[in-house]
Amino acid sequence: MTLSINEKKLSEKLIKYRRELHEHPELSMKEYETTKRIRKWLEEENIKILDLPLEVGVVAEIEGDYPGPTIALRADIDALPIVEETGLDFASKNLGVMHACGHDFHTSSILGAAILINERKSELHGKVRIIFQPAEENAKGADIIIKAGALDNVEAIFGMHNKPDLPVGTIGIKSGALMASVDRFEIDIIGVGGHAGIPDNSIDPIVVASQIVSSLQTVVSRNLTPFSNVAISITRFQAGNTWNVIPSKAELEGTVRTFQNDVRDIIPNLMKRNVEGIASAFGAKVDFRWYPYAASVYNDEKYTKVVTEAATELGYKVVEAKQSAGGEDFALYQTKIPGYFVWMGVGGSKEWHHPSYNLDEEALIVAARYFDRVVRKVLS
Secondary structure, three states: OOOOHHHHHHHHHHHHHHHHHHHOOOOOOOOHHHHHHHHHHHHHOOOEEOOOOOOOOEEEEEEOOEEEEEEEEEEEOOOEOOOOOOOOOOOOOOOOOEOOOOHHHHHHHHHHHHHHHHHOHHHOEEEEEEEEEOOOOOOOHHHHHHHOOOOOOEEEEEEEEEEOOOOOOEEEEOOEEEEOEEEEEEEEEEOEOEEOOOHHHOEOHHHHHHHHHHHOHHHHHHHOOOOOOEEEEEEEEEEOOOOOEEOOEEEEEEEEEEOOHHHHHHHHHHHHHHHHHHHHHHOOEEEEEEEEEEOOEEEOHHHHHHHHHHHHHOOOEEEEOOOEOOOOOHHHHHOOOOEEEEEEEOOOOOOOOOOOOOOOOOHHHHHHHHHHHHHHHHOO
16 A cells, blocks of 8 residues: 555554554543543644533534535544453553454544545535544443434434454445344343252242243244344343352343344344243243344445445455444434444454454554545545
8 A cells, every 4th residue: 555655644643543542441431531632633633623512522523615515424432341461562551441342443543534634624515523432332422422413414424343354455345234233131030039959949030041041042043034133142140149049039131133123123022022921931020121222233325336436446445344243333323314334454363352452553544544535525
């Protein structure tokens, strides 16, 4: 990849940004210092920051000299509760907190795109809103940003997620469903505790919960069409506290992922019916709780051509993006306005959320140039 002298300087600046963010990660809704850093860097570039009611997170805006629509770019800024094991010179100084999902990369890259856009803002036909969103990892940040008014008058939004299994200079593009919806559930099974040697005087919630764990898989295999893409995973099973006592309660927790909104709508009732039926057969009671988090990331087909051309014009390789059962609250923006989300190749050795996760920093300028080009093509 051949860069101009200015692009090389920008690349060095973005690497510096990324390393500083990586060294000082912050968890969801605690991104106070991250917010200060982003504001400082934007102010140094004379990029306007909007005065919105945000405790953490930043929204900036670049206005062109010509009238036109407003579109948005989005980056997420939070980190994960993971102890870093990369051995990097700029490894996390906040013990137990790490940018193990590459949000430091997203933030730095979109800052780079903002700098490039701002340098030639006189050519723009419209406005570009730059969103640095908190709390993606707990799926609350997009809602906070929307309620603050960051999407007001915005006609389309664009974003990305780094992809370690794609090399630098490769961009994954796919219209339609790209990432799965994310929902959480909790199930309390209430039985009757007693002596482990006299189980007939009890209603054992562990036995009931075990039946529920197995039976919930039939929701996918027997209640839904084979063409549905669904995963129901039990990720927590807790009950009892000693070896000779049958407890009175067991707790289950887990997640459901799917790419189809109509399927997502019916799953809670199917699960609830299944759970209540099993509990009733054993004489136990249940409390089933469903927590909807994020819809499926669904890319608007009308932007496929422009996001593809932006990549090929810069000499980047375009591949068909593979769907991921991971979730992204970028989906919430797409329920309000059209949007497009791409995979950005970063040539990493480990997957997201791994304590040794790292990436190739040459991808920073690739992403910055790409989103600058996307914006200019959309607003041309």
